[in-house]
């Protein structure tokens with residue numbers, strides 16, 4: 001008798017708390033929270049609060065439908081850190097609502113697939129002992145698949161070898177063989193395997209296509225893919241796509257499927273623009289109600305932040321299509337308000353979106369979905385939403401050259417931090433080479449005065465074991481063309497020797513290393529490369545083995561932390577080798593590289609990226625999902641953004657395109673059930689895809705700024721950032737003149753530059 005009022009009080013309390021929670025949401029977020037069944041697409045602008053909204057909506061759904069461990073909400077995100085983040089937010093809300101934590105799970109897509117595949121190994125066709133292949137193992141497997149394929153397909157291979165013009169000359173033949181074996185075919189294999197597999201296509205689906213191309217690229221792709229699958233099985237490896245395929249096979253079985261489906265109340269997916277067709281298929285299947293056949297699925301994403309489509313199969317077209325389909329059913333919610341940035345920054349980003357679409361749209365496709373970012377309403381719950389700008393909020397600078405650019409950035413950052421020490425700043429760059437340049441220059445000018453953190457440094461360090469392995473393999477067997485090429489690539493990469501066509505050098509290793517008087521004379525660049533290699537070979541004879549790695553690290557001009565990492569590596573190898581021989585060292589080092597079990601010195605956490613009074617140097621790609629008070633974007637030149645697709649000169653004998661890009665466009669046509677483009681058309685499409693993605697990347701970068709967005713394009717800049725010392729006049733990224741015209745007050749002239757407060 002007495003319990004009823006207590007229950008109703010608890011329920012009333014909870015209802016009140018739910019209403020309070022709902023009132024913390026802004027319009028688009030509320031539509032997720034109010035969802036009750038069926039499909040819902042949510043297209044959000046940058047900074048709209050996707051994850052914030054999804055976490056509240058998840059907690060409200062769990063409360064409303066009293067979900068528990070046998071009937072759960074499945075939340076899917078793209079990365080592990082995003083998963084951890086949203087999980088802790090949902091937990092906190094459930095705690096406030098005094099609800100148990102069992103009503104939901106948060107997974108990455110692959111984690112989810114793996115748990116389904118593992119639940120029924122006999123149906124997934126995956127060996128439970130199989131291990132996930134590491135990137136290094138993956139590239140080795142690809143090399144082996146290429147070798148196997150060449151052996152089995154002499155006719156197709158011969159056609160590639162002959163390329164566009166071939167006079168049968170022996171040196172040229174050897175050069176082309178090396179280019180095909182070590183560059184073109186591995187790159188083709190890598191692209192087509194991922195692209196086809198994650199679109200649910202099997203090798204036969206590629207082979208049976210009718211195309212008019214001279215090399216039959218799809219037939220080559222099919223053969224490489226088939227070899228790769230065979231190798232994968234033989235070695236008991238699985239890759240990420242295999243997990244998804246395994247999960248789909250498990251769910252093919254009606255009773256297993258309905259068991260999974262009855263456990264899943266609904267699926268909420270974040271970053272949906274980055275999902276491949278196969279991943280989407282898996283989520284749709286899981287989200288389907290076994291009785292009514294209805295999909296209970298919310299997909300939240302921002303098609304305008306799709307920045308992986310040129311190197312993964314995540315084509316933003318799919319999410320846009322999903323939005324369109326849902327819109328017809330009146331099931332599309334738009335989150336158009338964002339509180340992250342000052343108004344002028346939003347205006348600049350919106351203008352870029354409109355201008356790019358106007359300039360580059362083609363037939364039915366445009367680089368961006370036409371969705372503007374609006375500031376939040378006056379009563380918005382976010383504290384300090386759309387904050388006041390710093391300086392002009394949006395500024396376009398024109399330094400003389402790239403050195404002056406970094407000097408200005410440093411001075412401005414120091415002045416700002418002096419005034420507001422709790423605020424954050426970042427320099428966003430397009431490539432790691434640019435990041436390295438900025439870090440070096442900032443350190444040179446302002447080392448004592450500014451906390452500088454370069455994110456790319458850590459990635460560079462993780463290459464150290466692989467670089468050492470390449471060099472030691474060369475010292476062990478210098479006459480192997482593969483070893484020689486790997487070592488030369490490291491030297492070029494590290495800018496120890498000039499960039500050149502390495503395939504021409506390695507055709508006759510002996511002649512390259514020790515030219516005889518009657519051999520054809522070597523050009524100065526080749527001589528430089530040859531002398532460097534022989535000096536290392538001499539050192540190998542003169543130095544004790546235990547000093548070799550440290551010596552190599554010095555010759556590669558490693559920086560201080562890299563040297564420390566190399567020393568740590570040398571120590572570890574010496575501890576693990578039983579006998580004192582190069583073979584033993586190579587064995588241990590190869591094991592370290594393959595298993596990828598070596599942490600560089602000072603491994604950093606992601607929370608190092610955003611810190612008060614620190615200037616973070618980070619690529620635009622890595623900056624996605626993060627924000628800073630002050631964002632500096634230097635070097636906005638046309639050769640970088642939008643840039644153009646690159647055809648390596650060594651592979652030009654195949655034609656004015658690259659095989660991987662042609663194959664990618666052809667596979668996408670198969671997926672979209674369109675006619676397969678010929679090579680030139682496919683290349684043109686690939687170019688368009690790249691241009692569109694570069695502008696989306698610029699947009700993602702611009703929308704990271706809260707109070708100041710500082711853009712610049714120096715008059716003088718290097719053509720190639722691997723040689724930043726060679727400066728010349730550079731054309732601007734085409735967005736810059738358009739922005740200058742639209743925002744004349746943001747253009748900082750030479751005279752005003754001196755007045756900007758440092």
Ligand SMILES: Nc1ncnc2c1ncn2[C@@H]1O[C@H](COP(=O)(O)OP(=O)(O)OP(=O)(O)O)[C@@H](O)[C@H]1O
Nearest residue numbers: 024025026046047048049050051052381382625626
């Ligand atoms: N309803 C809200 N109330 C208060 N703060 C909010 C709300 N929604 C979002 N925010 C805040 O806005 C900021 C941006 O949110 P969030 O990181 O979730 O955006 P996002 O859409 O994922 O951004 P992006 O896609 O640009 O990376 C965060 O600081 C978040 O706390």
